[in-house]
Amino acid sequence: MPTTTSLHNGSELNESFIESTKAVFSMMLGCTVELAAATRSTNFKSSHDLSGIIGFSGALQGTVVISVDQEVAFSAAEMFLGTRPTEIDDEVRDMVGELANMIGGNAKERIPITGILLGLPTVISGKGHRVSFEPGAHIEHMAFETPWGPLSVEIGMRVPGTK
Amino acid sequence: MKVLVVDDSGVMRKIIIRSLNAVGVNDTVEAGDGAEGFKAFQADSFDMVLTDWNMPVRSGLELVQDIRGAGSQVPIIMITTEAQKTQVIAAIQAGVTDYLTKPFESDDLRAKLDKYVAV
Numbered sequence: 001m002p003t004t005t006s007l008h009n010g011s012e013l014n015e016s017f018i019e020s021t022k023a024v025f026s027m028m029l030g031c032t033v034e035l036a037a038a039t040r041s042t043n044f045k046s047s048h049d050l051s052g053i054i055g056f057s058g059a060l061q062g063t064v065v066i067s068v069d070q071e072v073a074f075s076a077a078e079m080f081l082g083t084r085p086t087e088i089d090d091e092v093r094d095m096v097g098e099l100a101n102m103i104g105g106n107a108k109e110r111i112p113i114t115g116i117l118l119g120l121p122t123v124i125s126g127k128g129h130r131v132s133f134e135p136g137a138h139i140e141h142m143a144f145e146t147p148w149g150p151l152s153v154e155i156g157m158r159v160p161g162t163k
Numbered sequence: 164m165k166v167l168v169v170d171d172s173g174v175m176r177k178i179i180i181r182s183l184n185a186v187g188v189n190d191t192v193e194a195g196d197g198a199e200g201f202k203a204f205q206a207d208s209f210d211m212v213l214t215d216w217n218m219p220v221r222s223g224l225e226l227v228q229d230i231r232g233a234g235s236q237v238p239i240i241m242i243t244t245e246a247q248k249t250q251v252i253a254a255i256q257a258g259v260t261d262y263l264t265k266p267f268e269s270d271d272l273r274a275k276l277d278k279y280v281a282v
Contacts, residue, residue, distance in 0.1 A: 101172070
């Protein structure tokens with residue numbers, strides 16, 4: 001079986017996450033999200049209310065963080081469940097984790113590398129919370145606009161054996 | 164018709180159960196991982212099982228192996244983000260009846276359910 005072990009460039013990775021984010025919102029929530037900005041940094045600090053974190057291992061290692069504000073989380077929960085939450089409870093956190101799971105999982109299928117493993121999602125909530133990546137890691141930050149407000153996708157990833 | 168829905172996300176279970184309700188299935192049992200799912204499966208009689216793959220404690224693939232190992236031929240639909248060919252083949256070899264990848268449109272899920280609810 002042919003096995004791809006490297007990415008030609010970082011844009012393939014970014015493009016996978018851009019397309020997966022769009023697909024998840026379009027298919028599961030029936031709405032369009034647009035990429036507003038894409039930047040690379042070594043200093044990332046979340047300024048959103050909720051973050052869903054997915055770990056990648058195997059042929060591609062690192063972390064992806066999907067962050068939204070309360071308004072986006074509540075609106076998405078209303079679309080999924082039919083009722084609008086009034087507070088950030090376990091169900092809202094669960095939904096953010098599932099969004100992260102689907103975005104990460106769908107991106108994994110688009111990345112031209114075989115043997116990638118996906119972990120279970122972890123969710124952090126609270127204003128001003130901080131998610132740290134590996135020191136010195138290059139973090140790709142993609143800012144999206146949803147109909148309800150901003151969503152950000154941060155990727156800190158590397159192929160084992162490369163820098 | 165009684166359906167067992169296994170997913171570690173309560174939100175995803177609700178989404179699936181809403182689709183089941185929409186095709187006329189109202190008798191459902193929920194479980195949050197493969198171990199809980201097999202326990203529920205052994206304690207009751209089901210006409211269909213819908214399961215995620217990646218779950219804590221015991222995965223959906225292990226649940227499928229447990230159910231088939233117990234001699235049951237109940238239809239099992241795997242609903243998962245895992246879509247690589249090798250994984251789909253592994254699921255089929257384990258005994259999965261049908262496969263739906265996340266994300267999905269509600270019509271896709273309903274079409275799958277219709278297929279087995281009609282039977």
